[in-house]
Amino acid sequence: MANFYSVLLTVVTIFAGLIWLVDARFLKPKRQQRIGDEERRLQQTLDEDARQRLAPQGNVAEFAQSVFPILFVILILRSFFYEPFRIPSASMMPTLLEGDFILVEKFSYSLRDPIWRHELLELAEPERGDIAVFKYPPEPSLDFIKRVVGLPGDRIIYRNKTLYIEPSCETEVQNECPPLQVIERNMTRSDAFYFNGATPLQRFEEKLGATSHATLVDPTVGGRERYYFQQQGTARDEWLVPEGAYFVMGDNRDNSEDSRYWGFVPEENLVGRAEFIWMSFEMDRPASSWLPTWIPSGIRWQRLGGVE
Incomplete structure (x- = not known):
């Protein structure tokens, strides 16, 4: 039981990091491509709200991106310090x-x-x-x-x-x-x-x-x-x-x-x-x-x- 939380924290951190990595490497370029195509069609630059409506980031990926840095810092502190x-x-x-x-x-x-x-x-x-x-x-x-x-x-x-x-x-x-x-x-x-x-x-x-x-x-x-x-x-x-x-x-x-x-x-x-x-x-x-x-x-x- 003593090592359970260390293993759980490590697994959750890795899982969140993989979700963030997949989103950044494969899904984010597709969203940017879609936004770029639309801006060229309209011949104007879209604001941030319009970009989010046009090509929103998934809730799971957004959550993983938010929590991964926090989990990573906690994991390093708890494991080595x-x-x-x-x-x-x-x-x-x-x-x-x-x-x-x-x-x-x-x-x-x-x-x-x-x-x-x-x-x-x-x-x-x-x-x-x-x-x-x-x-x-x-x-x-x-x-x-x-x-x-x-x-x-x-x-x-x-x-x-x-x-x-x-x-x-x-x-x-x-x-x-x-x-x-x-x-x-x-x-x-x-x-x-x-x-x-x-x-x-x-x-x-x-x-x-x-x-x-x-x-x-x-x-x-x-x-x-x-x-x-x-x-x-x-x-x-x-x-x-x-x-x-x-x-x-x-x-x-x-x-x-x-x-x-x-x-x-x-x-x-x-x-x-x-x-x-x-x-x-x-x-x-x-x-x-x-x-x-x-x-x-x-x-x-x-x-x-x-x-x-």
């Missing part, structure tokens, strides 16, 4: 909330064609801490959004709700490689409180690479190691990121379906990097409300801006 994306769940709280609408920078990592997603140009690689949108590996028709935690070659451990990273090392001298690092987290207080049902979540400040961000932990949730993706040759809560792949996690650590449960994100699945919240709708409403749950109850203006 920026694409809107709606946050559908709470897995990235508190960084991103359900109801946030973000812009995804499509050219952050590579340029790909909008239908088959073949790489046209490689531009950069994800950095640790990036918020990336990608095709969900178990079901590529879905778009997911998570934070990049592990890069190719990294060793990742998530144990007792603490994240450990041993960065990739290509040197042959073992003592020059960086050791296993504990990603420190500091509990913070905030004016905003987050809950899982009636349980208040603990908020921590964490730093991945150059990115500082907040995470949430549910103190009532125990270990879920038995559900973790098991990589051959590693412990249940340990993973080695293969080449050409990335390990991602949600900031809402106990409410996120991420690499811990289904594995790694191949490089070809990457869509782009989340850059900006352009709209944020408040979706909470009392159970007694007669309005449908999908209708926003307000706008969170304070959330508009860049994301980290």
